[in-house]
Amino acid sequence: MPEVMFAGPDGRLEGRYHHAKKPNAPVALLLHPHPLHGGTMNNRVVHALYQRFQGMGFSVLRFNFRGVGRSQGRYDGGVGEISDAASALDFLQAVNPNAQSLWVAGYSFGAYVGMQLLMRRPEMGGFVSIAAPASHYDFGFLAPCPCNGLILHGADDELVPEGAVKKLVEKLNTQRGIAIDYRVMAGAGHVFTPDQTAQVVDMTEDHVSSVLNRSRMALAAD
Incomplete structure (x- = not known):
């Protein structure tokens, strides 16, 4: 998992990137939990997703938001972090100009940022939102939601009631x-065990x- 540094809106951002061997492989961007509550790209869930997307044949990037690890800048209340995610997607698209599909997966705060990114980048093909903080942030911006995706939540989440996500x-x-x-x-x-x-x-x-299998079948039918 090679280390990468790429330009962000408030300085350089630190990440780990895996490039798929297959040409035109799908791409996934992974977003970590809240920077002020210990969230980093090495979070257990984010790291496990990184390995799994890699195993599925994706080119995949996880990175630290501004002010985390070796990423420059300082926490910006979510606004700057959305710009960080957009820069990370720019990096992924530059390295994978012919990717068959683009996905974003976020955990907790990262899920909020990921959904914001969806609204700004219509080329996104799918999303995974884990423990989305629906009781902490207004998700009304998803109007309309640009694509289908997976929302996954813990029934006993003590920080974000499952009812808010439902x-x-x-x-x-x-x-x-x-x-x-x-x-x-x-x-x-809210915090998952191993x-x-x-x-x-x-x-x-x-x-x-x-989702990918349905897309392949649709292309084959055409």
Whole structure:
């Protein structure tokens, strides 16, 4: 997993990047939890997702938001972090100009940033939002939501009540052409244990693989 440094809006950003061997491979950008609460690109869930997307044949990037690790700058309340994510996507697209699809996966604060990125980059083909902080941030900006995706939440999340996320999912599913794959993990809180992390990445692979397979079948039918 080679280290990379790329230009961000407030200085250089530190990341880890895996380049897929297959030409035109799909691409995934991974976003970590809140910088002020210990979130880094080495978070257990983010690291496990990095390995799983790599195993699925993706080119994949995880990186530290501004002010985290060796990334320059300082925390900016989410606004600057959305710009950081856009710069990370720019880096991915520059290295993978012919990627067959672009995905973003975020955990907690990273899920919020990832959904914001969706609204700014219409070329995104899918998303994975894990423990989305629907009770802490207003997700009303998803109007309309630009694409389908997976929203995964712990039934016993002590920071973000599952009901708040369910309400968001129901609102998104009323939008024309949108079908959210909503999965609730029994017994899981906001911070996942190693065993629960394994379930998270399994569910992610199940969702992503099914979407990619449907796309391949549609192309074959054409």
